Amino acid sequence: AQSVTQLDSQVPVFEEAPVELRCNYSSSVSVYLFWYVQYPNQGLQLLLKYLSGSTLVKGINGFEAEFNKSQTSFHLRKPSVHISDTAEYFCAVSEGNFNKFYFGSGTKLNVKP
Amino acid sequence: DADVTQTPRNRITKTGKRIMLECSQTKGHDRMYWYRQDPGLGLRLIYYSFDVKDINKGEISDGYSVSRQAQAKFSLSLESAIPNQTALYFCATSRTTNTGELFFGEGSRLTVL
Numbered sequence: 434a435q436s437v438t439q440l441d442s443q444v445p446v447f448e449e450a451p452v453e454l455r456c457n458y459s460s461s462v463s464v465y466l467f468w469y470v471q472y473p474n475q476g477l478q479l480l481l482k483y484l485s486g487s488t489l490v491k492g493i494n495g496f497e498a499e500f501n502k503s504q505t506s507f508h509l510r511k512p513s514v515h516i517s518d519t520a521e522y523f524c525a526v527s528e529g530n531f532n533k534f535y536f537g538s539g540t541k542l543n544v545k546p
Numbered sequence: 547d548a549d550v551t552q553t554p555r556n557r558i559t560k561t562g563k564r565i566m567l568e569c570s571q572t573k574g575h576d577r578m579y580w581y582r583q584d585p586g587l588g589l590r591l592i593y594y595s596f597d598v599k600d601i602n603k604g605e606i607s608d609g610y611s612v613s614r615q616a617q618a619k620f621s622l623s624l625e626s627a628i629p630n631q632t633a634l635y636f637c638a639t640s641r642t643t644n645t646g647e648l649f650f651g652e653g654s655r656l657t658v659l
Contacts, residue, residue, distance in 0.1 A: 465646050476636055476650030531646050536589040
């Protein structure tokens with residue numbers, strides 16, 4: 434089974450500052466990578482995904498992520514955060530045929546004014 | 547109206563009681579999933595179903611059972627609830643020929659006293 438590691442459980446940051454949320458996965462086989470966001474009292478929604486092609490993936494709300502195969506990482510970045518970005522962010526991995534998805538433990542982003 | 551609807555949204559019950567969490571979807575997806583979310587542990591897969599006649603165990607199926615009553619309905623049961631089943635439960639759906647996106651309900655918060 435896959436293992437997804439999000440090293441930072443909480444990331445506090447001031448508004449308009451840049452942020453990076455880290456994600457590493459275990460598999461050396463081909464994988465598909467995702468970032469989901471969970472706003473308070475809501476379900477998860479897809480932020481962005483990497484399936485193939487360019488290793489830099491752009492998502493909604495100005496977020497982007499870079500797939501690094503050699504480092505088995507898929508870090509999420511935003512150059513300037515807003516208060517409204519306060520949420521919990523989950524990295525997820527799926528193999529081959531999308532039968533199963535493995536989620537990391539989540540990173541709570543707290544954007545302060 | 548939400549595309550993936552979970553009922554109840556909140557439930558408090560006692561140890562030993564039977565509980566059913568229901569999920570219905572209007573997205574026309576074949577695949578449905580039940581996940582459990584615990585603080586610091588992310589989402590863990592309980593059961594998944596690729597069609598009405600296909601039910602599969604996930605990582606943490608012990609103590610749970612499921613029923614796929616129709617393409618649009620997938621229920622999770624706790625036959626005899628115990629306190630460590632206190633968690634936030636999510637139902638999710640995806641297409642069979644999908645590009646990896648899961649669509650989540652808003653969650654069912656279960657407390658077992």
